[in-house]
Amino acid sequence: MSERAQAAPGRRTVMGAGAAVVGAAALGVTGTARAAEKNAGTSAGHGAGHRLDLPVPTVIGHRGTSGYRPEHTLGSYQLALDMGAHIIEQDLVPTRDGHLVCRHENDITATTDVADHPEFASRRTTKTVDGTALTGWFTEDFTLAELKTLRAKERIPGNRQKNTLYDGRWEVPTFEEVLRWADREGRRRSKPVWLYVETKHPTYFRGLGLGLEEPLAKLLRRYGRHRAQSPLILQSFEPSSVQRLSKLVATPRIVLLSGAGSKPWDFVATGDPRTTDDLIRPAGLKWMASYAQGIGPTLDLIIPKDASGRLTEPTTLVRDAHAEGLVLHPYTMRNENTFLPAEFRRGTDPNAYGDAFGAFAAYFATGIDGIFSDNPDTALLAAADFAGK
Ligand code: G3P
Numbered sequence: 001m002s003e004r005a006q007a008a009p010g011r012r013t014v015m016g017a018g019a020a021v022v023g024a025a026a027l028g029v030t031g032t033a034r035a036a037e038k039n040a041g042t043s044a045g046h047g048a049g050h051r052l053d054l055p056v057p058t059v060i061g062h063r064g065t066s067g068y069r070p071e072h073t074l075g076s077y078q079l080a081l082d083m084g085a086h087i088i089e090q091d092l093v094p095t096r097d098g099h100l101v102c103r104h105e106n107d108i109t110a111t112t113d114v115a116d117h118p119e120f121a122s123r124r125t126t127k128t129v130d131g132t133a134l135t136g137w138f139t140e141d142f143t144l145a146e147l148k149t150l151r152a153k154e155r156i157p158g159n160r161q162k163n164t165l166y167d168g169r170w171e172v173p174t175f176e177e178v179l180r181w182a183d184r185e186g187r188r189r190s191k192p193v194w195l196y197v198e199t200k201h202p203t204y205f206r207g208l209g210l211g212l213e214e215p216l217a218k219l220l221r222r223y224g225r226h227r228a229q230s231p232l233i234l235q236s237f238e239p240s241s242v243q244r245l246s247k248l249v250a251t252p253r254i255v256l257l258s259g260a261g262s263k264p265w266d267f268v269a270t271g272d273p274r275t276t277d278d279l280i281r282p283a284g285l286k287w288m289a290s291y292a293q294g295i296g297p298t299l300d301l302i303i304p305k306d307a308s309g310r311l312t313e314p315t316t317l318v319r320d321a322h323a324e325g326l327v328l329h330p331y332t333m334r335n336e337n338t339f340l341p342a343e344f345r346r347g348t349d350p351n352a353y354g355d356a357f358g359a360f361a362a363y364f365a366t367g368i369d370g371i372f373s374d375n376p377d378t379a380l381l382a383a384a385d386f387a388g389k
């Protein structure tokens with residue numbers, strides 16, 4: 001494919017507050033990769049030789065290129081790579097027989113054609129996942145062989161009608177298939193393909209006897225992505241999942257943060273009184289820096305919006321997180337008006353593109369280290385603009 005951004009941003013080293021222009025973005029650069037590997041299984045945490053050889057700002061292909069293809073398909077990942085995304089995201093959930101597959105959540109009603117399969121009609125059910133009642137079909141009720149009879153489709157056809165052209169084209173990929181694809185593409189390009197891998201609903205799945213972290217760590221070891229300098233970043237909204245992973249592999253880790261007032265589900269489950277608001281204070285950031293190398297906050301934690309949806313003043317989160325040596329990879333930038341801050345919307349069609357470059361510029365100006373985007377080509381051009389300033 002030739003849909004590739006014309007320019008790539010520069011590289012610089014990020015050490016805490018972010019600074020000098022040299023070869024690589026670094027996370028907690030102390031010790032060596034060998035030391036970090038040794039630490040894995042004991043206390044591999046911040047400062048254990050993690051070093052991300054990625055451009056900054058780093059462009060993360062959110063669920064691949066979900067602005068252009070049905071999310072979490074090999075087609076979506078391939079296009080992200082061809083566009084030049086620096087790192088490509090997978091969200092992971094398990095099947096009934098314990099295989100890890102790439103879906104944003106275990107409810108596959110909206111992203112597959114499962115409703116069109118009469119043989120699975122009786123599997124439709126209502127479950128409570130992380131406190132929310134959901135009715136539909138769920139990956140944990142399907143074997144991998146059954147799941148492989150389904151086809152992926154566009155999640156939000158009302159917003160992204162063009163993407164429905166690709167409905168039915170791809171299967172639900174396993175994470176192992178993605179690892180093989182990444183290895184193959186890496187060899188072809190003589191350059192590693194970076195992956196950004198999230199454990200979804202880890203407490204919920206552990207309760208079903210389908211813990212995510214152990215099979216994930218096993219795959220990372222099998223494919224040589226378990227080291228501090230492996231081309232892969234692990235992420236979770238549940239700090240305990242990130243901590244568990246830190247004991248299994250040395251691969252770099254990011255703690256995801258939902259909006260102000262929210263609470264990680266593992267905190268709810270264990271009665272931990274802290275909220276996201278506590279985690280973004282200096283003590284919370286210091287705590288996360290003891291086992292992770294960065295955070296993935298919502299964009300609203302970087303620049304809150306007012307009641308009309310316009311951006312206000314940036315918070316101190318970038319400065320405070322950098323002070324603890326944490327990088328920031330906020331989520332998610334999308335080009336359509338409906339997803340943009342109000343001042344960047346153009347015209348009256350909610351699904352038309354607005355001034356996405358203006359919004360990217362506002363977010364990059366805060367000093368963030370990277371960004372998740374459904375439109376990696378736009379993000380790359382915006383990052384190049386920013387790096388050229
Ligand atoms: O993982 C970063 C971003 O993808 C978090 O949001 O809900 O799209 O997984 P979500």
Ligand code: CA
Pocket residue numbers: 089090091198
């Ligand atoms: Ca995600």
